[in-house]
Amino acid sequence: MPALSDPAPHADSPAGAVARSGAETVSLDDSARCPCQSGEAFGSCCGPYLSGQASPPTVERLMRSRYTAFAVRDAAYLLHSWHPSTRPATLELEPGIRWFRLDILDRVAGGLLDSTGIVEFEARYRMPPAGNSGDESRPAVGIQHERSRFERAEGRWTYVDGE
Ligand SMILES: [Zn+2]
Numbered sequence: 001m002p003a004l005s006d007p008a009p010h011a012d013s014p015a016g017a018v019a020r021s022g023a024e025t026v027s028l029d030d031s032a033r034c035p036c037q038s039g040e041a042f043g044s045c046c047g048p049y050l051s052g053q054a055s056p057p058t059v060e061r062l063m064r065s066r067y068t069a070f071a072v073r074d075a076a077y078l079l080h081s082w083h084p085s086t087r088p089a090t091l092e093l094e095p096g097i098r099w100f101r102l103d104i105l106d107r108v109a110g111g112l113l114d115s116t117g118i119v120e121f122e123a124r125y126r127m128p129p130a131g132n133s134g135d136e137s138r139p140a141v142g143i144q145h146e147r148s149r150f151e152r153a154e155g156r157w158t159y160v161d162g163e
Contacts, residue, residue, distance in 0.1 A: 059119050
Protein backbone atom coordinates (compact mmCIF):
# COMPACT_ATOMS: atom_id res chain seq x y z
CA MET A 1 0.00 0.00 0.00
CA PRO A 2 1.56 3.29 -1.00
CA ALA A 3 2.21 5.94 1.57
CA LEU A 4 3.33 9.49 1.12
CA SER A 5 6.49 8.60 3.01
CA ASP A 6 7.41 5.80 0.64
CA PRO A 7 6.73 6.87 -2.91
CA ALA A 8 7.73 4.98 -5.99
CA PRO A 9 9.08 6.92 -8.95
CA HIS A 10 6.35 7.48 -11.49
CA ALA A 11 8.44 8.87 -14.28
CA ASP A 12 12.09 9.61 -14.62
CA SER A 13 14.09 11.84 -16.81
CA PRO A 14 17.86 11.60 -17.18
CA ALA A 15 20.59 14.22 -17.09
CA GLY A 16 20.65 17.67 -15.61
CA ALA A 17 20.21 18.99 -12.13
CA VAL A 18 21.81 18.18 -8.85
CA ALA A 19 20.16 16.11 -6.17
CA ARG A 20 19.68 17.66 -2.77
CA SER A 21 20.69 15.90 0.36
CA GLY A 22 20.33 16.26 4.08
CA ALA A 23 17.51 15.04 6.29
CA GLU A 24 17.25 17.98 8.66
CA THR A 25 13.94 19.69 9.16
CA VAL A 26 13.74 22.86 7.10
CA SER A 27 12.73 25.88 9.15
CA LEU A 28 10.50 28.34 7.37
CA ASP A 29 9.87 31.96 8.18
CA ASP A 30 6.24 32.78 9.00
CA SER A 31 6.13 35.15 6.05
CA ALA A 32 7.37 32.51 3.60
CA ARG A 33 4.93 31.13 1.08
CA CYS A 34 3.36 28.00 2.55
CA PRO A 35 4.64 24.81 0.86
CA CYS A 36 1.06 23.48 0.55
CA GLN A 37 0.44 26.12 -2.12
CA SER A 38 -2.62 27.60 -0.50
CA GLY A 39 -1.30 30.99 -1.50
CA GLU A 40 -1.13 31.98 2.16
CA ALA A 41 1.91 32.69 4.27
CA PHE A 42 3.30 29.76 6.26
CA GLY A 43 2.58 31.54 9.55
CA SER A 44 -1.13 31.87 8.77
CA CYS A 45 -1.52 28.49 7.07
CA CYS A 46 0.26 25.28 8.10
CA GLY A 47 2.81 26.87 10.44
CA PRO A 48 0.63 26.93 13.59
CA TYR A 49 -0.29 23.27 13.04
CA LEU A 50 3.31 22.12 12.69
CA SER A 51 4.32 24.09 15.77
CA GLY A 52 1.44 22.66 17.81
CA GLN A 53 -0.26 26.00 18.43
CA ALA A 54 -3.43 24.85 16.67
CA SER A 55 -5.06 21.73 15.23
CA PRO A 56 -6.39 21.61 11.67
CA PRO A 57 -10.18 22.07 11.73
CA THR A 58 -10.82 20.02 8.59
CA VAL A 59 -9.23 16.99 6.95
CA GLU A 60 -8.14 19.06 3.98
CA ARG A 61 -6.23 21.39 6.27
CA LEU A 62 -4.68 18.38 7.99
CA MET A 63 -3.75 16.84 4.66
CA ARG A 64 -2.18 20.11 3.54
CA SER A 65 -0.26 20.42 6.79
CA ARG A 66 1.04 16.88 6.44
CA TYR A 67 2.17 17.64 2.90
CA THR A 68 3.94 20.70 4.28
CA ALA A 69 5.51 18.51 6.98
CA PHE A 70 6.85 16.20 4.27
CA ALA A 71 8.14 19.22 2.36
CA VAL A 72 10.04 20.55 5.38
CA ARG A 73 10.85 17.03 6.69
CA ASP A 74 9.03 17.43 10.00
CA ALA A 75 8.75 13.76 10.99
CA ALA A 76 7.54 14.60 14.50
CA TYR A 77 4.46 16.36 13.16
CA LEU A 78 3.71 13.49 10.78
CA LEU A 79 3.79 11.02 13.66
CA HIS A 80 1.76 13.35 15.89
CA SER A 81 -0.97 13.64 13.26
CA TRP A 82 -1.13 9.90 12.60
CA HIS A 83 -4.01 7.84 14.04
CA PRO A 84 -2.77 5.82 17.07
CA SER A 85 -3.95 2.56 15.46
CA THR A 86 -1.84 2.96 12.31
CA ARG A 87 0.95 5.26 13.48
CA PRO A 88 4.42 3.82 12.81
CA ALA A 89 6.88 3.72 15.70
CA THR A 90 9.36 5.81 13.78
CA LEU A 91 9.44 7.56 10.46
CA GLU A 92 12.45 7.86 8.21
CA LEU A 93 12.06 10.61 5.65
CA GLU A 94 13.90 10.17 2.38
CA PRO A 95 16.55 12.90 2.52
CA GLY A 96 16.86 13.45 -1.23
CA ILE A 97 13.16 13.93 -1.94
CA ARG A 98 11.85 17.38 -2.69
CA TRP A 99 8.07 17.88 -2.73
CA PHE A 100 7.12 20.66 -5.06
CA ARG A 101 3.44 20.48 -5.93
CA LEU A 102 0.16 19.49 -4.29
CA ASP A 103 -3.23 19.14 -5.98
CA ILE A 104 -6.36 18.29 -4.01
CA LEU A 105 -8.59 16.16 -6.25
CA ASP A 106 -11.50 15.24 -4.00
CA ARG A 107 -12.73 15.54 -0.45
CA VAL A 108 -15.52 13.72 1.35
CA ALA A 109 -16.82 14.94 4.72
CA GLY A 110 -13.99 15.74 7.15
CA GLY A 111 -15.52 19.01 8.26
CA LEU A 112 -16.15 20.59 11.62
CA LEU A 113 -19.10 18.30 12.44
CA ASP A 114 -17.75 15.09 10.97
CA SER A 115 -15.82 12.27 12.61
CA THR A 116 -14.32 10.81 9.44
CA GLY A 117 -13.17 12.21 6.14
CA ILE A 118 -11.38 11.45 2.91
CA VAL A 119 -9.02 13.55 0.83
CA GLU A 120 -7.72 12.49 -2.56
CA PHE A 121 -4.64 14.26 -3.76
CA GLU A 122 -1.67 14.20 -6.07
CA ALA A 123 1.68 15.27 -4.72
CA ARG A 124 4.66 15.71 -7.01
CA TYR A 125 8.24 15.23 -5.97
CA ARG A 126 11.73 14.99 -7.29
CA MET A 127 14.18 12.42 -6.05
CA PRO A 128 17.68 11.43 -7.04
CA PRO A 129 17.99 8.21 -9.05
CA ALA A 130 18.64 5.18 -6.86
CA GLY A 131 22.27 4.20 -6.56
CA ASN A 132 23.48 7.50 -7.95
CA SER A 133 25.21 10.24 -6.03
CA GLY A 134 22.97 12.66 -7.88
CA ASP A 135 25.71 14.95 -9.07
CA GLU A 136 25.32 14.17 -12.75
CA SER A 137 21.73 13.08 -13.13
CA ARG A 138 18.52 15.01 -12.90
CA PRO A 139 16.34 13.84 -10.02
CA ALA A 140 13.50 11.59 -11.06
CA VAL A 141 10.06 13.16 -10.96
CA GLY A 142 7.23 11.19 -9.43
CA ILE A 143 3.60 11.60 -8.54
CA GLN A 144 2.11 10.27 -5.34
CA HIS A 145 -1.61 9.80 -5.91
CA GLU A 146 -3.45 8.81 -2.77
CA ARG A 147 -6.93 8.69 -1.34
CA SER A 148 -6.34 9.22 2.35
CA ARG A 149 -8.69 8.36 5.19
CA PHE A 150 -8.87 10.50 8.29
CA GLU A 151 -10.57 10.04 11.64
CA ARG A 152 -10.91 12.08 14.75
CA ALA A 153 -8.82 10.70 17.58
CA GLU A 154 -7.99 12.30 20.91
CA GLY A 155 -10.19 15.22 19.89
CA ARG A 156 -8.39 16.12 16.69
CA TRP A 157 -8.14 14.98 13.10
CA THR A 158 -5.62 12.24 12.39
CA TYR A 159 -4.43 10.41 9.29
CA VAL A 160 -5.49 6.73 9.24
CA ASP A 161 -4.26 5.29 5.94
CA GLY A 162 -4.41 5.72 2.21
CA GLU A 163 -4.74 3.77 -1.00
ZN1 LIG B 1 -0.22 25.49 4.17
